[in-house]
Amino acid sequence: MRLQIAILSLVAFAGGAYAAAPMEDYKKVPMPPGFHVEATELDGPVFADAKGHTLYQWPFKALRNGITGDPKGKSLCEDVVSQTNAGYMSPYPGGLIIPDVETRPSCTQAWPPVLAAADAKPVGAWTIIARKDGTKQWAYDEHPLYTSHLDSAPGDVIGATSHSGRGGEHAAVRKPVGPPNNLPPGFEVVSSNNGRLLVTAQGNASVYVSDKDTATKSMCDVTCTIIWKPVIAPEFAQPTGEWTILERSPGVKQWAFRKKPLYTNITDNREQSLEGSDEPGWHNVFLTEAPPPPKEFTTSDTTAGTVLADKNGKTIYLYICGDDAVDQLACDHPGSTQAFRFALAGGGDPVRANQRFPMVPAPKDAKPTSRSWTPIDIDPMTGKRGKAGDPGVLHVWAYRDRPVYTFAKDEPGDYEAEGLGEFKGTRQGYRAFWLRDDFYGRMN
Amino acid sequence: MKKLLLAAAASLALGTGAAFAADFTPPGGTIAYLVTDFFWTTYESPDGKEECPQGFNPWGPREQFKALFPDDGTKRTELETHLAREIAGWFPDTKPDTFPFYEVAGTKSYGMNLDGKIGPNDFTSPDGEKGIDNELYRVIGCVLNLRPPEGPTAYFANRAVMEERWNRVMFELTKVDSLTNDDDIDVTIYRGRDHILMDNTGNNFVPGGSQRLDTKWGKKFTQHMHGRIINGTLITDPIAKAVIPWSSFTLPTVQKFKDMRLKLKLDPQRATGLIAGYVDVENWYMQTVKSESTHHQSYGQSSPPSIYKVLRRRADAYPDENGVNTAISAALETKMVQVYIIHEPGGPVAALSAPMKHAAVTDEAPITIADAK
Numbered sequence: 001m002r003l004q005i006a007i008l009s010l011v012a013f014a015g016g017a018y019a020a021a022p023m024e025d026y027k028k029v030p031m032p033p034g035f036h037v038e039a040t041e042l043d044g045p046v047f048a049d050a051k052g053h054t055l056y057q058w059p060f061k062a063l064r065n066g067i068t069g070d071p072k073g074k075s076l077c078e079d080v081v082s083q084t085n086a087g088y089m090s091p092y093p094g095g096l097i098i099p100d101v102e103t104r105p106s107c108t109q110a111w112p113p114v115l116a117a118a119d120a121k122p123v124g125a126w127t128i129i130a131r132k133d134g135t136k137q138w139a140y141d142e143h144p145l146y147t148s149h150l151d152s153a154p155g156d157v158i159g160a161t162s163h164s165g166r167g168g169e170h171a172a173v174r175k176p177v178g179p180p181n182n183l184p185p186g187f188e189v190v191s192s193n194n195g196r197l198l199v200t201a202q203g204n205a206s207v208y209v210s211d212k213d214t215a216t217k218s219m220c221d222v223t224c225t226i227i228w229k230p231v232i233a234p235e236f237a238q239p240t241g242e243w244t245i246l247e248r249s250p251g252v253k254q255w256a257f258r259k260k261p262l263y264t265n266i267t268d269n270r271e272q273s274l275e276g277s278d279e280p281g282w283h284n285v286f287l288t289e290a291p292p293p294p295k296e297f298t299t300s301d302t303t304a305g306t307v308l309a310d311k312n313g314k315t316i317y318l319y320i321c322g323d324d325a326v327d328q329l330a331c332d333h334p335g336s337t338q339a340f341r342f343a344l345a346g347g348g349d350p351v352r353a354n355q356r357f358p359m360v361p362a363p364k365d366a367k368p369t370s371r372s373w374t375p376i377d378i379d380p381m382t383g384k385r386g387k388a389g390d391p392g393v394l395h396v397w398a399y400r401d402r403p404v405y406t407f408a409k410d411e412p413g414d415y416e417a418e419g420l421g422e423f424k425g426t427r428q429g430y431r432a433f434w435l436r437d438d439f440y441g442r443m444n
Numbered sequence: 445m446k447k448l449l450l451a452a453a454a455s456l457a458l459g460t461g462a463a464f465a466a467d468f469t470p471p472g473g474t475i476a477y478l479v480t481d482f483f484w485t486t487y488e489s490p491d492g493k494e495e496c497p498q499g500f501n502p503w504g505p506r507e508q509f510k511a512l513f514p515d516d517g518t519k520r521t522e523l524e525t526h527l528a529r530e531i532a533g534w535f536p537d538t539k540p541d542t543f544p545f546y547e548v549a550g551t552k553s554y555g556m557n558l559d560g561k562i563g564p565n566d567f568t569s570p571d572g573e574k575g576i577d578n579e580l581y582r583v584i585g586c587v588l589n590l591r592p593p594e595g596p597t598a599y600f601a602n603r604a605v606m607e608e609r610w611n612r613v614m615f616e617l618t619k620v621d622s623l624t625n626d627d628d629i630d631v632t633i634y635r636g637r638d639h640i641l642m643d644n645t646g647n648n649f650v651p652g653g654s655q656r657l658d659t660k661w662g663k664k665f666t667q668h669m670h671g672r673i674i675n676g677t678l679i680t681d682p683i684a685k686a687v688i689p690w691s692s693f694t695l696p697t698v699q700k701f702k703d704m705r706l707k708l709k710l711d712p713q714r715a716t717g718l719i720a721g722y723v724d725v726e727n728w729y730m731q732t733v734k735s736e737s738t739h740h741q742s743y744g745q746s747s748p749p750s751i752y753k754v755l756r757r758r759a760d761a762y763p764d765e766n767g768v769n770t771a772i773s774a775a776l777e778t779k780m781v782q783v784y785i786i787h788e789p790g791g792p793v794a795a796l797s798a799p800m801k802h803a804a805v806t807d808e809a810p811i812t813i814a815d816a817k
Contacts (some may be wrong), residue, residue, distance in 0.1 A: 064739065085522060090739040091506050092529075097521040167736070252645070267656075269609070269639060278660070303664050304610060304696040343527040345533040404770075419695040419734040422530065439610040439661055441694045443639055 009372070021155055024189075024196065024287045025182040025241045027068070028225050032116075032138070037179055040155045040286035041291045041372050041398075043162050044189060044196050046178035049138065049147060051155025055114060057143040061172035063088035066107070068328055069172040072142040073129055077107040081409045082325035089169070089324045089427060097337030099323055105325035111146035111159070111174060127383040133151050140177055148174070150333060150401065155371060159332075163191040169423040171322020181287070183240045184233070184255065190272060193308075193435055197272055198257065200231070200264060203444060204271035207231055211281040216246050218254060218261045228263040228282070230254040257285060269443045274436055277317070285351035291370030294397060302413050305436035310360050313412030317357070317405045317430040320421075331428070332378070333402055338383030340428050342426045344421050354380045357430065359396040359403040366395070374398050405430065448741075468623040468712045476616040477708075477715040477780035480640060480649040482527050483592035483602050483766035485554040485578070485777035486585045487570060490696065495550035497584035503543040504589070504745030505529065505738045511543070513671055529749075533733055536752035538710035540742070545750050547758075548585035553578045555775040556707055556720040558682075558761075565760075579758040580723060580774035583751065589744025592777070596743040597692065597736055604639075604691040606649075611689040612636035613665070614655060615706070617678070621801035624676050631706065633671040633682055634785065635689060641781075651713040656789075657700075665689055673710065680706040682721065699731065700724035702762055702771050708780070713779040722761040722771035729755060 002084050013097070023039040031037075035055075038048040047055040050434060058077060060069040066088045070076055074295025083101055091305040098104060105235050116128045117134040127139045138145045148159025160174040188201045198207050208228065212219040233245045233253040244256045255262045267275035277284045297316070301310035308316040321331035321340050331340050338350075345362065346353030362375035376398040379386035381433070386393035396403050407417035407430070422431015478705075489495055503511075513525050553567030555578030563577035569576050584590040592598035605611055618630045634657055641653025664687060671680030686704035690697050704721035733748050741748060759769035 085526070091509065092522075092738075093509075094513075094524040095520075096525055097519065099521070099523055101528075239813050269637075277645045301661065303661050303698075305661060339523060340527065343531055344524070344534060347531045348523075416730075419697075420534070420730075423737040423739070424693060424734065438533070439608075439658070439689075440696055442607045443609055 005396065018368060019291075021302070021371070022288055026179040027182050028127070029179045032120065032123045032126050034411075035126075038155045040157050040176070041288070041370055043157050043176050043191050044178065044181060044288065046155075046157070046176045047145075048154060049114060053147040054143045054157055055140070055153050055154070056111065056148060056159055056174040057140070057145060057177045058172065058174050063172065064090040064169070068326060070144050072171075073127075073139070075113060075131055075137055075144040076144065077113065077127065077144070077327060078132060079106045079108040081106045082329075085324040085429070086214065086326045087324065088328075089422075092324070094324075098323060098337075100337035104337070105149070105329070110149050110327075110329055112149065114145040114147060117199070127191075135257065143177075145177065146174065147396060148233055150335070153371065158333075161191060161400070163193070170426045171324070172328040173322060173330070176396055180404075182243075184237060184240065184243055186231075188256075189287055192272065193290060194274075194431060195289040198208055198287060199272055204277060205264045205268060205444075206273045206284055207262045207264055208276045208282050209262060209285055210259070211283075213261045215244060215256055215259035218248055220261075220263065227266050228276075229266055231262040231264060233317055244382040258417075260285075271444060273438070275438060289428075291372045293373055293399075294366065294369050296363070297397075299435060300412050300416050302432075304439040305434055307415060308433035309412065310406055313416075314406040314410050315415045316360065316409060316433040318399065319402065319405060320425060320429055321428045334378060334383060334385050342382060346427060347442055350381050350383065356408050357405040358408065359394060359405055362395050362397045366397070372400055373405070374401065376401065376403070378403055387389065399433075404433070470617075470620050470623065470712070472617065473620045474618050474658045475620055475712070476614055476634075476655075476783050476785045477710075477781040478636065478640060478653070479611075479613040479778055479780050480605060481602055481779040482605065482613075482719070482776045483598045484580060484584060484590065485775045486581050487552045487554055487567075487593050488585075488591060489550070492586075495548045495552070496546060497549050498546045498586075500586050500588045501546050501745045501747075501750075503545070503747055503750065505742045505747050507541055507745065508750075517635070529739065531767075533738065533748035536749050536754045538728065538753055541750050541753050543747070543750055545754055546586040547754060548582045550585075553581050553585075554718065555581065555773070555778065556705065556718060558703060558705075558720060558722065558773050563628075573777045577702055577773035578775055579721075579760045579772045580755075581770070583754045583758050587744065587746050587751070589700060589741060589746035591744075596740060597732070597746065601690065601692040601735075602739075604694070607693060608691050609637060609639070610696045612640075612655065612658075612744045613688060614640070614783060614785060615708075616781065620673075623673065625673055627672045629673055629678065629680075631671055631678070633665060633667040633669070633686070634658070635665045636783070636785070641783075644739055649779075650651065653781070654784045656786045657731070662689075669706065671706065674687070676710055677717070678706055678710055678715070679710045686721065687773070688719070690698060690731060693740070695735045697731040697735060699776075700727045700806075708778075713782050715778075715782075717778060718775045719778055720773075720775035723774040725755055725770055725772050728774075734775050739758070 011020045021039040021041040024044045026045040034050045059069045085096045102120050110304045116138045123239045125141050128136050131137050150158040157176050162175050186201050187194050188199050207354045234256045242258050245253050248254050296311045298309045300307050300313045323331045342353045343352050345357045366375040368374040377386045378394050418432045419425045419431045425431050476741045553576050555576040557575035557579040567576040568574050589595050589597045604729040614634045614636050616632045636655030637658045638655050641650045643650050669680040682703040686701040688699045701721035708715040708717035759772045762768050762771040
């Protein structure tokens with residue numbers, strides 16, 4: 001069990017409904033007319049345009065052999081179709097013709113700039129930059145804003161999430177942008193496969209709550225505090241929104257969130273740990289839980305943690321891909337080139353790729369269970385969207401509109417394909433859908 | 445028992461005479477060691493000429509790419525160049541290589557005599573032991589990337605031992621009456637959950653730390669061996685199969701051994717020596733390819749498709765139904781420090797490893813378990 005608020009509203013669609021993403025408490029920031037804040041399932045509150053489409057930035061990123069992304073006050077995303085790779089990623093040189101270049105979109109086709117009217121005026125952190133073609137573009141914190149051609153509904157983060165490209169040597173990816181969460185100083189929220197995890201700002205240590213506590217009383221005594229360290233509130237701290245303060249002992253104040261006092265666990269030795277929740281009665285804190293996968297999915301314990309698994313217990317993988325053109329477009333979506341995936345999964349052969357990394361079939365009558373989990377139809381020979389019922393077209397589960405996979409050689413509990421690809425699969429390759437990654441990565 | 449452990453830890457940490465006595469009986473007949481270093485052992489002469497008379501391999505991924513696709517103005521696609529080379533690494537074959545590959549040509553190697561025989565391809569150890577089986581050394585010994593300790597692949601894999609805990613490997617010896625001679629020793633391999641205790645420079649491993657056991661995820665890594673201590677050296681019987689957690693650049697992988705055995709020089713504070721056996725070839729290769737991108741392989745002229753061909757050619761054990769060997773003789777060189785394993789949750793703690801940075805919204809110093817005991 002995790003601490004979170006109840007989800008009340010539903011999103012209806014033809015043939016069903018699923019729970020709408022709750023709106024997390026956020027700090028109200030001034031916005032120009034026509035913009036508002038939308039709730040997302042995976043990234044909390046985001047800025048959106050009048051249609052509800054999520055706004056993104058393209059942060060500057062140093063790659064192995066160069067730097068790309070938008071610097072402050074300038075957009076490098078242009079209406080030009082990149083023909084060749086840039087050679088940012090070692091060891092391959094630039095100047096090589098990109099696969100399927102004839103169908104590759106330009107940067108602005110994939111990421112339409114959020115244009116400002118000629119008479120638009122800056123508002124707060126919202127500023128206006130001049131594009132190369134003479135048009136004006138909105139920027140937030142001086143970074144130009146875009147929408148994604150993949151998003152179609154309010155709250156979509158199909159284009160990218162703040163979780164996209166976490167760790168490793170990923171492409172210079174886009175990130176959704178929104179108002180800051182309404183948190184006291186010293187706390188942060190990070191997006192994860194499990195949801196929006198509350199952590200300390202310094203050290204990204206997980207914070208926990210205990211079943212035994214109430215809003216005004218901590219039951220964690222001196223012995224308990226050897227392991228569970230109360231998150232101390234400064235003397236001048238004030239309650240705000242879902243945040244309150246209790247006095248543990250005269251003059252010692254502790255933060256509470258959603259009526260539960262907060263602690264860190266002294267034995268956690270990595271960021272964003274979930275290990276404290278193994279102790280009965282103790283829980284991590286999620287502002288919003290990630291939407292659950294469709295019911296036929298399971299979980300599987302491995303030697304490194306817990307993964308999402310198919311109905312047979314086989315590890316679920318996501319395919320990650322960013323090309324190496326100057327505009328660093330993603331190549332992980334059925335709408336993009338499949339040449340990279342077919343190369344990695346099948347040595348260039350789609351049949352072999354589908355045998356080694358089969359997509360996870362969805363029942364014929366499967367319906368979306370959230371914005372994140374949807375059934376889609378894929379022509380496995382092209383990797384592109386297919387027409388339901390057409391010969392060979394597969395009805396498969398997709399996460400953020402991208403098929404999910406298993407690996408043929410895996411047995412339940414295996415994750416043999418983890419990191420298969422370029423730069424451990426962070427640039428192009430397969431990564432398991434980790435729900436617990438306790439033994440993965442560096443310690444603090 | 446708690447007092448005993450604390451006293452022993454203090455004694456070890458202070459380097460008192462008791463810890464360095466000629467013979468040593470560990471408290472309760474139990475002593476554990478934690479791996480701080482491991483890398484594939486290679487015999488390296490000062491200039492490399494003895495084992496690599498042709499020099500080190502010059503044909504890494506960059507060099508091969510340049511030879512195959514010279515910068516001559518030809519317009520090329522990623523499919524026929526970049527992705528073709530990646531495919532060659534992901535789907536390697538045993539066809540003859542178009543590039544030369546320099547294998548170790550010397551006769552000396554560290555390692556162990558795994559098959560009990562002295563064959564024509566066997567090495568002789570630097571101290572004169574004949575019959576050393578270490579064909580993996582023959583494959584990697586002239587590849588700079590893989591020569592420890594400076595070779596980047598070897599360096600980063602070893603660094604991962606310190607920085608990560610996926611590969612927190614411990615060997616616990618029980619029924620120990622003497623650390624000098626004892627003919628009946630049980631050895632259990634465990635995985636720990638904590639930092640390795642370091643000195644205050646952050647550069648040196650210190651004996652006497654504590655490790656909680658990973659009993660949730662690491663059951664697969666709990667393995668049992670039997671052996672004996674002869675003149676301060678632990679020698680175990682081979683076990684049919686063993687799996688050792690391994691990491692490089694944070695990717696959790698494993699090394700799969702057959703007939704794995706230990707040869708470790710012991711003292712109350714440290715153990716050094718070899719973990720030897722036959723290593724699964726496919727697993728060794730894919731572990732390397734997954735952990736080390738082509739970029740990292742390029743640091744030291746390590747070309748996966750070329751290495752694979754030699755690896756398969758030099759594999760010397762466990763033939764499959766077609767008679768093709770699936771495993772290759774190898775040895776890990778290892779260093780370990782003594783550690784106290786906490787078998788029960790909340791059990792006695794001798795010395796807590798470096799705590800996490802817990803200064804969340806306060807400057808208060810973190811409370812440690814050790815403070816409270």
